[in-house]
Amino acid sequence: MQMKDPHSRPAADCLADLNARPEGLTATEAAERLAMHGPNRLPETQARGPLLRFLAQFNNVLIYVLLAAAVVTGTLQHWIDTGVIMAVVLANAVIGFVQEGKAESAMLAIRQMLAPRAAVLREGRRVTVNGATLVPGDIVLLEAGDKVPADLRLIEARGLAAQEAILTGESVPVDKATAPVAADAPIGDRRSMLWSGTLVTQGTARGVVTATGPATEIGRIGGLLAGVEQLTTPLVAQMDHFARWLSFLILLVVALLLGWGVFVGHMPFSDLFMTVVAIAVSAIPEGLPAVMTITLAIGVQAMARRNAIVRRLPAIESIGSVSVICTDKTGTLTRNEMVVARVETSAGRFDITGEGYAPRGDISPPGDLSALALAAGLCNDAALHDRNGVWTVEGDPMEGALLAFAGKVGAPLGASRLDAIPFDSRHRFMAVLTDGPAGRLIHVKGAPERVLGMCGDLDYALWHDRAEAMARQGLRVLALAERPTTGDKIDPAALEGGLTFTGLVGLIDPPRPEAIAAVAECRAAGIRVKMITGDHAGTAAAIAAQIGLQNPDRVLTGADLDKLDDAQLALEVASVDVFARTSPEDKLRLVTALQASGLSVAMTGDGVNDAPALKRADAGIAMGLKGSEAAKEAADLVLADDNFASIAAAVREGRTVYDNLKKVISWTLPTNAGESMVIIVALIAGMSLPMTAVQILWVNLITGITLGLALAFEPTEKGTMAHPPRRRDAPILSGELVWHVVLVATLFLAAVFGMFTYALDRGYSLPLAQTIAMNTLVVLEIFHLFFIRNIHGTSLTWAAARGTKVVWTVVIAITAAQFAITYVPVLQTVLGTESVALLDGILIVGIGAAFFAIIEIEKQIRLGLQRR
CATH class of the missing domain: 3.40.50.1000 (HAD superfamily/HAD-like)
Incomplete structure (x- = not known):
């Protein structure tokens, strides 16, 4: 029984097709149709249960790798590493679980827009019913201020207008009438229809329900919304691809190393297995998901301060x-607020300033607009209210703008209304009869072509062209006129050709x-x-x-x-x-x-x-x-x-967050690669390991999250908004980043092996040489942190060296931890370390400075080539 294109059919045909009558349905008919069509609300979507939603958060390749690493480290009783890895996995799962359910919430919000109550005719009597019980064929009665409870084909309309911005985006109410319109007319031009969820702003109406619930225009949009495929973000998609690639590579390398050590190097399996696990854990950036999540969370706070x-x-x-x-x-x-921006009278053109509905503004050039303002203010059914300094309109927004204009001119609006002809789409004007200080006058406002035609002794073509010119500039144009009278009623016939034109008013919803x-x-x-x-x-x-x-x-x-x-x-x-x-x-x-x-x-x-x-x-x-x-x-x-301006601020914050994520990735991958390469090369070459498996795990634990996390708090770099947007398909692992990983990993390998060889050549014990190598690795990672903080410019500035409180807090904490494991006897026993001499410590820092100088020179050369 749902109708197709009721807007293009005569009202009588719509009633016949719906088997409806002007006096309404009977209670029995309404109950039968309710059972057939269902309630006037959108169906609820079937949502996944909480358990399934939570388990779905673990369906990620990198999470699988992390869980496998947790099992292995737990089997080897390395409980600290196991705990860190599991904390990362659970934190990501909880955050994803909380963020689920957007589509279901959107559908619920649309369902709530349907009117809860409706006035209908049942067997000729007006009754109020629950909006959910409306059915096709019901006769609904509406007046100004009512929310439309279902899609309606108008049967009667008197001075009717509806605010349809939620459906069409049109800022002013739309005049409605009962006449059919073209079948292919867009939603905003279907003036014979009222749409569910819209608001009646003036007039009265009687309409027959043509669609309810999912079949309404709002319901159709709800179905469209439910069917929209939601895209994953570029970062999430790329990280998923990266996780698959990294997992395969790590497993392949670990398998090859295990086979090499057992069948070629003839190493003891237990020792080899522990070393391979250390390599796998150091290669897997298990702290990366947590740091990424924390970086995004910090961005949430920054955007909230920007009202996003x-x-x-x-x-x-x-x-x-x-x-x-x-x-x-x-x-x-x-602003979604109409204002009078321009008026044109026989005295010329006048521009009006002011914001919103406040009756304050300037008129340029100065002139006498009192007659025009009086007509605008008296031929009006709206009211303005000052609520704590904020002016609001009750009624038609265009009439509110006319009242504000009258207030700017200072027109006296105290005249009493004796009679009125409300606006109707058939005659396209409104007229009021008032008695005031200016005498008894009939004021008329309406469509320019209609009002101009009612004025005598007027150059119609000239003023019609001026109205058209205003309309082409985006203004909604009204014409106003007046006529002195002595009667107590308005005679419509006497208005034709008997009005005196006062001027044109142009309104706009200003930017x-x-x-x-x-x-x-x-x-x-x-x-x-x-x-x-x-x-x-x-x-x-x-x-x-x-x-x-x-x-x-x-x-x-x-x-x-x-x-x-x-x-x-x-x-x-x-x-x-x-x-x-x-x-x-x-x-x-x-x-x-x-x-x-x-x-x-x-x-x-x-x-x-x-x-x-x-x-x-x-x-x-x-x-x-x-x-x-x-x-x-x-x-x-x-x-x-x-505020649209908040979008620009959000873009700036979003770019900052991405830059910081890029810094985290650019710091994590090279350092992890450097850690792994040191052990892999020593293992393949059959050399003594520069660091023990326990020491590798320690370095990975103490620096993996902490140093990377410091980058999440980095402020916006200068020139962030000067760069063009990156492409949607721009890869995280760009050629530039791959080169940086190779360069840093190679320098790590050279520096750590160099210091390890230096220590052995000096006759130091193997534990001391390994301690020096381990501290060299940590110092290199700290210097790399200071380098990576500035990816768009130089790192050799006082501001770069000064860093942030977070950076220095993390660096001091890690330095203290390294001093503790190097010099505290108990910790020396646990990690197999020995005390490092002062001069050797200075040399380690010098190696870090040299490393920083090399990668900074390389960056400046690369940036210089890019600017050419």
Whole structure:
């Protein structure tokens, strides 16, 4: 019984098809249809249980390797290593478990938008019922302030308008009427329909329910949202690929070494096995997942200070990599508040300043606009309220803007209303009869072409062209007129040709000033900003020009997009920055087309219509103050202040977090490779090990997480926003990083073996030589930390040497630990170490300084070549 295209059918045909009557259904019919169609709410999705959700967090190759390492170390009774590894695994599982369930929450938020109560006709009597019990064929009664409980085909409408921004993005209420519209009309132009979840702003209506629950427009979007494939972030995908590669490589190397030692070197299996385990544990970056998670968590706190609330940890890395921001217009780039920006009278053009609905602003040039302001303020059903310094409107936002304009002019609005003709889409004007200090007047406001035609002794063509010119600049244009009278009633026939024209009023939902600066900052960072809105093309183009988009002159509408296949769309979306009259499917197609071109896409929005695209985007950003709950639940980030400028700040923080993650990886892989290579080379060469297995495990434990963790607290480097966005498919293991791993591992190998050979040549005992080699390795890792802190510039500055409190705290703690195991007798016994002489200690630090100088010179040469 659900109807197809009721907006294009006469109301009488819709009633007949639904087997409905103007007086409503009977209670029996309603009960039967409720059993057939189900309740007027969205079905709940079947969610996984808590246990399955928790176990799913362990389904990762690197986690498998870590668990295997924990089993091996536990078997060998190395309980400290076992405990560290298990703590890392459990911490990651708990964090992932908490972050689960975004899609289910988004569906719940949309379900909550359905109206809880509804006024209907049952057997000719008005009754109030639970909104969930509405069925197709019910006759629903609505008035100003009501939330629409289901999709309705209008039967009667008097002065009706509805706020549909949550579905269409259009900032002003839409006038409604009962006349059918074209079958292919977009959602925003289906004026014969009211949509579930929207708000009636003025007038009264009677409509027949055409769709309930999942079949409504909101329900359809909910189904679209549930079917959207959520992409993993580039970092998560790359780390998964990296984990598979690293696991295979480590297992292969360990197997080869074990076979070499047993069959070629004829080494005792127990000693060899312990050494191989030490190599495996030192090679596996078991601290990397924990440090990555902590780095992201620190980014959460930094973004919260910037009014960007992160709902999912990897989204921080995603926002830092975006190359395109697709933004809604209403409430995101604009204030979602109508203001009178310009008026035109026979005296000329006047620009009006001021923000929001506050009756404060300037008029330029100064002039007498009292007659126009009086008509705007009296031909009006809205009211303004000052609530703790914040001006709000009760009623139509456009009428609220007209009241604010009247207040700026200082028009006296104390006249009493004697009669009124409410606005109706058929006659397209509103008229009021007032009696005040200016006398008894009829004030009229309405569509320019209608009101101008009612005015006598007027150059219609001239003023029509001026109204059209204002509309092309993105203004919503109203015409106002007046007529003196002595009667107590308004005679509609006397208005035709008898009005005196007072002027044109142009209204706009103005852009946020901070959004203009934020768009400029994003463009400077190499990020393209694209506007995707449900509003009219002219309005979208005007706002795009004011906001500073790169290509505001060309606009594609939803109808234009329907004519393009996916390949054509991928070509067009690269150059077009303004898309108007779009549907949820259009927004989703645009985001997908950009991603298909290899771009990382952020989508901002606040309405239900934005939720599917928010979920699909690499980084979905919802508005926290004016955004719908569905948008917030579908998004990765929520802006607490609804400020587009916070997006630029979030991008900066996201880039900082990624830089810090890159530093962690760039520090971890070379040091782990260096540790492993020292043992592997000695094992293959049949030499004495420069460090024992226990000492390798100690170094891995004391430095593996601590030094890497210090990098998570690094501040934003200078010039972070000057770099272009990285590609979506940019690998973590770039050629540059691979070269760095090879270089550092080779230098580690040379330095550690050099100091080990030096000690043996001096006649030192093997334990002392191993102690010197172990301390050399730790010193090299500390110097490498100071080097890696600055990946975009030089590390030879006072600021770089000064470091941060975290860096020096960690370095001092590790230094103290190394002194303890080197000189405390009890610990010497445990780790097989001996005391190192002062001069040898100075030499170790000197080796570290030389290592730092070599890699810093190499970096400066490489950066110099890149700048050419």
